[in-house]
Amino acid sequence: MNVPVLARVIEAAGIPTVTVTMMPLFAERALLSRTVGVPFPFGQAFGPVGDDGAHRTVAETAVALVETATGPGARVDVELEWPVDLKTAYRAWQPPEPSPIVKTMLDALRAARREEAQPPDS
Amino acid sequence: MVVDSFRYLPRSFVPLYEQRTYDFDAPVWTPLDRPVREATFGLLTSAGVYLRDRQEPFDLERERAEPTWGDPSLRVIPADATESDVDVAHLHINTKPIRRDLDVALPLRTFRRLAEDGVIGALASEHYSVMGFQEPGLEVWVNETGPEIAARCHNADIDVLVLAPA
Numbered sequence: 001m002n003v004p005v006l007a008r009v010i011e012a013a014g015i016p017t018v019t020v021t022m023m024p025l026f027a028e029r030a031l032l033s034r035t036v037g038v039p040f041p042f043g044q045a046f047g048p049v050g051d052d053g054a055h056r057t058v059a060e061t062a063v064a065l066v067e068t069a070t071g072p073g074a075r076v077d078v079e080l081e082w083p084v085d086l087k088t089a090y091r092a093w094q095p096p097e098p099s100p101i102v103k104t105m106l107d108a109l110r111a112a113r114r115e116e117a118q119p120p121d122s
Numbered sequence: 123m124v125v126d127s128f129r130y131l132p133r134s135f136v137p138l139y140e141q142r143t144y145d146f147d148a149p150v151w152t153p154l155d156r157p158v159r160e161a162t163f164g165l166l167t168s169a170g171v172y173l174r175d176r177q178e179p180f181d182l183e184r185e186r187a188e189p190t191w192g193d194p195s196l197r198v199i200p201a202d203a204t205e206s207d208v209d210v211a212h213l214h215i216n217t218k219p220i221r222r223d224l225d226v227a228l229p230l231r232t233f234r235r236l237a238e239d240g241v242i243g244a245l246a247s248e249h250y251s252v253m254g255f256q257e258p259g260l261e262v263w264v265n266e267t268g269p270e271i272a273a274r275c276h277n278a279d280i281d282v283l284v285l286a287p288a
Contacts, residue, residue: 001139001287002254002255002256002260003168003254003285003287004144004287005144005260005263005264005268006252006267006268006271009264009268009271009272010268010271010283012150013269013272013275014152014276015152015276015283016154016281016283017152017282017284017285018282018283018284019285020286021286021287022130023127024125024127026127026139026142031144031146031148032150033150037125037127039126043212043215043216043219043220043226044219044227045226046227046229046232046286047226049219049226052232055225055231055232056232056236058229059229062284063163063241064158066158066282067157071151072149072150072151073149077124077125086129090130092216093130093215093216094215094216095215096216099189099214099255100185100213101190102214103189104189
């Protein structure tokens with residue numbers, strides 16, 4: 001969600017950019033110049049480990065979009081499938097423990113639930 | 123195929139992200155002034171990649187102490203870096219795949235082959251790594267890190283920058 005802001009700064013400074021992202025909706029909302037959408041889990045924008053073919057397909061899609069785009073808002077989505085099922089891939093991209101901000105949010109949620117579950121003071 | 127931007131998000135996060143917008147009212151656009159087969163390409167990842175023996179990792183200890191803060195600094199990665207040269211500091215993704223194959227996030231090997239095959243002009247001599255979790259305002263990225271990357275791109279004769287959010 002934050003990299004589109006960085007892309008805007010760099011493009012505005014005169015460097016053509018292309019953003020390869022699993023969240024292309026937000027690249028569009030940020031009004032980026034060129035976006036390649038990839039149907040891949042977080043952390044692996046160019047494809048699975050060791051899959052040189054997928055990496056090349058994504059890279060070539062980005063290069064081709066740079067060549068063909070004639071104005072801002074250009075977007076191409078890559079037609080590749082992740083090699084494992086969604087449930088497995090969803091678990092696999094997650095960090096081994098919740099990030100600090102997620103842990104803080106979960107702790108607050110649990111505290112609110114505990115408070116709701118307690119009977120009111122008499 | 124239209125990529126579903128929420129496919130891999132935890133369901134409880136989806137309503138938060140669906141509401142997220144930006145305040146920009148105009149697009150950005152810089153045309154490329156030459157064919158891609160003559161252009162030098164640079165790469166940027168937000169996966170928190172850094173050179174293990176030559177650079178400080180992104181500051182995860184401060185993020186653990188201040189959960190809304192993210193290290194906004196920049197690491198410059200040379201074109202010949204491989205998995206054996208780098209490590210990954212990022213608390214929001216599983217970093218093991220990147221340690222096994224740097225190309226999943228920073229595809230230096232792939233773009234080098236594109237240059238060797240004449241698809242692009244050249245792979246730049248330097249590339250860029252940031253850590254994607256940032257403070258909501260992104261002030262340092264907008265006012266310092268982004269301009270620093272742009273200046274480095276100009277100095278390194280980079281014609282196109284490929285950004286890959288983690």
